[in-house]
Amino acid sequence: MTNGNRLPGATHLECTATGERVESERLVGLSPAGKPLFARYDLEALKGRFTPQAVAPRRADLWRYEEVLPVRDRSHQVALGEGWTPxxxxxxxxxxxxxxxxxxxxxxxxxxxxFKARGLGMAVSRALELGARELALPSAGNAGSAAAAYGAAAGLPVHVVVPKDTPAPILEEIAALGADLQLLDGLITDCGKVVRRGVEEHGWFDLSTLKExxxxxxxxxxxxxxxxxxxxxxxxxxxxxxxxxxxxxxxxxxxxxxxxxxxxxxxxxxxxxxxxxxxxxxxxxxxxxxxxxxxxxxxxxxxxxxxxxxxxxxxxxxxxxxxxxxxxxxxxxxxxxxxxxxxxxxxxxxxxxxxxxxxxxxxxxxxxxxxxxxxxxxxxxxxxxxxxxxxxxxx
Ligand SMILES: Cc1ncc(COP(=O)(O)O)c(C=O)c1O
CATH class of the missing domain: 3.40.50.1100 (Rossmann fold)
Structure with a gap:
């Protein structure tokens, strides 16, 4: 199935609204139609080989499903123990x-x-693989601390923008994980606007929900x-x-x-x-x-x-x-x-x-x-x- 550290990865990305195909081997956000993109895999080729029996004895984290995940090289799997929760x-x-x-x-x-660890672990791993240099996201809180953790583990800087009344333990966590933390008097949607400005002005890669x-x-x-x-x-x-x-x-x-x-x-x-x-x-x-x-x-x-x-x-x-x-x-x-x-x-x-x-x-x-x-x-x-x-x- 795999050759050393290499994995099959996705064949392409697909617009969830129009079905348009988009190339998967470069950093992208939304589709040309402004809608979320889904990664697609060669499931026909995996059928009969990527089975519950094959997966059963594997590592107890989400990387046990690596054939249907987008990261192509195992050395880019940034892992802190995410997934396989009871x-x-x-x-x-x-x-x-x-x-x-x-x-x-x-x-x-x-x-x-x-559970934000699952999504951000994957997004940061793939951003690392595709050469992103600086990451950013608006968050209601938990996505921010997960992004901070995986950014720290990957060695990539992360900018997190959250509402100022986000729970205090989460704010402390984000700061302790080394991210640049900005507090805003507003909601996650307002935080998103600040991130978009950073994307335009500083070339940050936007990790917003479903926007990558x-x-x-x-x-x-x-x-x-x-x-x-x-x-x-x-x-x-x-x-x-x-x-x-x-x-x-x-x-x-x-x-x-x-x-x-x-x-x-x-x-x-x-x-x-x-x-x-x-x-x-x-x-x-x-x-x-x-x-x-x-x-x-x-x-x-x-x-x-x-x-x-x-x-x-x-x-x-x-x-x-x-x-x-x-x-x-x-x-x-x-x-x-x-x-x-x-x-x-x-x-x-x-x-x-x-x-x-x-x-x-x-x-x-x-x-x-x-x-x-x-x-x-x-x-x-x-x-x-x-x-x-x-x-x-x-x-
Ligand atoms: C604890 C918790 N539950 C649920 C949600 C909602 O998750 P989603 O945005 O995937 O719907 C969040 C998002 O911040 C969260 O932190």
Whole structure:
């Protein structure tokens, strides 16, 4: 399969809106149509060789899926232990919720305490491989500390722009990891404008969510992992706390790849987005039956990762929800917090508010008839509660 350090990598990139092919061996951002790009692989050639059996004994991080990842040379895999997080059986939470089975994918155990390590680990590795010299991103917090960590590990400078009310532990973390940290009186969308200026004036490479093609490749590994960790099958439902939506979009992409690789058939989990009541652009668009989401005004929530008023991948999120038979629901901050505490007491996992939101979503989804008592559900706790110490619900 591989020759020394060389890996197959992607064959090309593809515009998610128009299908236009774009060359993958140079640094790129969005497609010519201004939409996210997806990496494509020669899955036909990998079929029968890149199998669950072949992957089973491999290293316990996301690089176990290296044939369907974009990095071409193993020496460019910047690794800090990202991925292969535990999938924790939560029988007491299942009983409390009145559903057959609940699993918690504990992404808080990643480097820098959140699932952002997957996407940024991949994006920084690939940026290093393609010769980027200086990296930058706007962040709600966790992506900033993950970028800082992988930039430090790769020896590349990173500029991080975050809202000034980002949780204090995350700000300290970013600074301690050696990144250039700028605080802004505004939201992640305003931070994005500062990064764009730096891109134009100083040639920074922009690592914004879905504005480069590889963060989603790191995040998609969550889909491969859930399949492997359930013993070679997928659950009935997945609940994902959605900001920019990279993880949800990534897992949906992974399932398509897995079908083409012969790992699964046409079956898919119902995909559910949960957002905060104070910032729910995807939920609103979902309820209105729209293909794109309008920007949310005056976004407020203590779940920093969900304070994302607009997403470049909105149409991809809504498409995955629709095609999977899933849906979207919003929950207030104080209910997230209640479920952080119940989940903690039931499982031993101290979840981020975003993780609490996924549990809080279940009663609402059951009421709407979107989740049934018979379902086996995977909840994504996307970060560690330790990163939010001192933050309180805004409603
Ligand atoms: C802990 C946490 N959960 C969820 C999200 C939302 O993730 P995504 O932007 O992939 O939808 C974030 C984003 O910052 C986050 O930090």
């Amino acid at each position: 999938l924790i059986d939560a029988p007491r939470t299942a009983a409390r919720l009145g559903v057959r089975r609940v699993w918690v994918k504990d992404e808080g155990q990643n480097p820098t305490g959140s 093609p590889y963060r989603v490749e790191g995040k998609k590994t969550m889909g491969y992992e859930v399949f492997e960790q359930l013993g070679g099958r997928l659950p009935d439902a997945i609940v994902y706390p959605t900001g920019g939506g990279t993880g949800l979009i990534g897992m949906w992409k992974a399932f398509e790849e897995m079908e083409r690789l012969g790992w699964i058939g046409a079956e898919r989990p119902k995909m559910f987005t949960v957002q905060a009541a104070g910032c729910a652009p995807m939920v609103r668009a979902w309820e209105r039956g729209e293909d794109h989401a309008e920007t949310w005004q005056n976004a407020t929530t203590y779940a920093a990762g969900l304070r994302v008023p607009g997403a470049v991948g909105d149409f991809l999120i809504l498409k995955a929800l629709r095609e999977s038979g899933g849906g979207a629901v919003a929950v207030p901050d104080h209910v997230m917090k209640e479920w952080v505490e119940k989940l903690g007491a039931d499982t031993g996992v101290f979840a981020a508010p975003e993780g609490g939101a996924t549990v809080a979503a279940i009663p609402a989804l059951m009421k709407k008839g979107l989740v049934s008592a018979d379902d086996e559900i995977v909840l994504f706790n996307t970060g560690s509660g330790l990163k939010y110490v001192g933050m309180t619900p805004v409603d």
